Amino acid sequence: MKKTVFSITAFAISAAMLVGCGGAKKEGGKKGALSGSNAEKVYVAPGEHDEFYAFISGGFSGQLAVYGLPSGRLFKVIPIFSQDAEKAYGYNEETKPMLETSYGFVPWDDAHHPDLSQTKGEIDGRWCFINGNNTPRIARVDLKTFETAEILEIPNSAGNHSSSFVTENTEYVVAGTRFSVPVPQRDMPISEYKGNFKGALSFISVGNEGEMDLSFQILMPGFDYDLAHPGRGASHGWFFFTTYNSEEANSLLEVNASQNDKDFIAAINWKKAEEYIAAGKFTTVPAEYAHNVYSDRTHSATSTMKKEVRVLNPADCPGLVYFLPTPKSPHGCDVDPSGEYIVGNGKLSANLTVHSFTKMLDAIKNEKFDGEAYGIPILKFEDVLAGTVVQPGLGPLHTEFDDKGNAYTTFFISSEVVKWKLGTWEVLDRKPTYYSVGHLMIPGGNSQKPWGKYLVAMNKITKDRYLPTGPELCQSAQLYDISGDKMELLSDFPTIGEPHYAAACPADLIAPNQTKIYKLEDNQHPYVAKSEKETKVVREGNVVHVYMTMIRSHFAPDNIEGIKVGDKVYFHVTNLEQDYDVPHGFAMIGANNSELLIMPGQTETLFWEPKQVGVWPMYCTDFCSALHQEMQGYVRVSPAGSSTALSWSLDGE
């Protein structure tokens, strides 16, 4: 019966459409997700490419997911802070150092806010930075290889949340602490928090090759530092951080940190900070933090422990920091493309507060102060206020901008995205999200040049949106078309972990620069075998190094004898292929770690401890050719103390 009804309806619709050809096109767009035009907008035909790369944080997965927009297709999950057995990240000998910290090997983190490198205020497609929240770290992903190139631990920090945002020429990536803590750490009563705990804001310089160096920290009062964004254009040289818990509560924060009418946005003049550093107004304090760097030449990472950091105290550095009063426990701290407006998304406030950079400078110049906190001048609210968006929704979290003077804010409690006008502060449109939206993203939204075509809302709750998967459900991203006056929901797609924040840019800023293979002649891995001639097995006591190669579709050597129970075997495997998209895998029975997945020209090392006498197989895990199933070999394991001679061969040679 139902089918008949639909068929008739469909017939009527199609008849109407055929008749109305041409004029009726706009009508189709208003039918929402069911209409043909919406499907067409997100449809990327097989073999065609998406227009944008989107980098969406994996939250508690510790990783970074790469999607295409508008299709929402997932291309890669880049392992950042968590071990990944698929790619051997954090399992093979080469990448283990990437996860070293002052706390030892930490194989997990909570990855929050990816931000793309910029030149002259525009996204340049070189690197993506992302912060580890739990054990404070900042990672840099090289967008030529889509691999984690560097991880820097942040000392004196805890809950590395107001991170990892870049200045407009990627002079710095910043990392702000959420938790204030005793600095330096010491044994003291928690109840003595107030006045004793400090919040460190870290400025990490970024070199021409992307190399990160913790340049200095500003030791702020014991508030929570929630999010941050750089000044740009006229406000380049400043950085803005939201604070909450200006009450300095140390327990039941949901009540005790919500007492003050206003918290602050901290405006940091980092050019001034550079002057103070140059003038020697810093103290060098002992600290311990790991700096981990991966090299595409050695295909290996190194971890170095750093021992000190330069610290600036705002009370000793006039003009370095000002507080902008902002209602009420603000989350997102967002700067519009012109650099004039600073939006404080007061998550407990009925209104959205927008500050003016020009008015801020004027207030500073005329010393329109409303007291001070720990030596930091507090500017008068009315003197820095640009405007207020009145009652736009409940629970504002984050604002991004398009290229037409509009702003878009997420409202967690009322589950919606609201579009409003910069300057007039009027609400132009609102659309529901499904459900409980956290952050949102417009490609280039944190830069001088947003591409105002799409908006991605990232939702915490999906309840009934997808097929259920037991108690744990996926979180989601929702794609809106924002090219017209009204936003239009086009599609939604599941995300990995929890998508806290995202960054995106046109694909042509990244796609043409891709590394396709690693050149064998450039391979400087200490255990590389660049041809089958160079393969060998070397015993040093009970440590055995196997120099192995792989090519479609065999290992060399593929028969190894003379390994003994109790040996520590390192398989150093080089992929001899020099063609695009021909990785090989390597798996050894009973290995207590993972497989290897080795790109053309690369060398990776799997550690294996044979525990039982026998003849044990290894094989290629990545379907590489028609003879992939033939890509296998054996290792003979003799008893400890056996006299079986060490030997290796391929096809009897």
Next chain:
Amino acid sequence: MKTINVIVAIVVAALFIGCGGGEQREAPPGVKPKSMVKKEEPAGPDKGVGPIKSIDIPATIDDALAATGKEVFEAKCTACHKIGKRFVGPDLTGVVDRREPEWIMNMILDPELMVKENETAKALLAEYMSPMANQSLTEEEARSILEYFRTL
């Protein structure tokens, strides 16, 4: 539910076809797309397909070039080719007597295209099953390997 989707798809398709304008979507009946037309085999020597259309080979062998070629061959090719023995790929002894120099260089420089479009290369893939790997060599390197093959 599936029925509805199908119907919606049909409606959508109808819309596109109906409103698309003058763009051509399908070849007229009877005309095959290019890829389906069987290529005429070139009359004369089989030079293969790829970047090398024609190459002059001097009568005497350039020993220095052949030595370079041997080096490149050993670094990049011996994982699959042994001289004097069939291995993963064919024995290359006397290959210059079996194949045109252009064919050899094209097979080194663009094996994917060769096994797609050249009948001899197709037959080799069918026989050996393991595809010839593209080792991303330069034309100069391929030329030096060709000179080395002349010494075998």
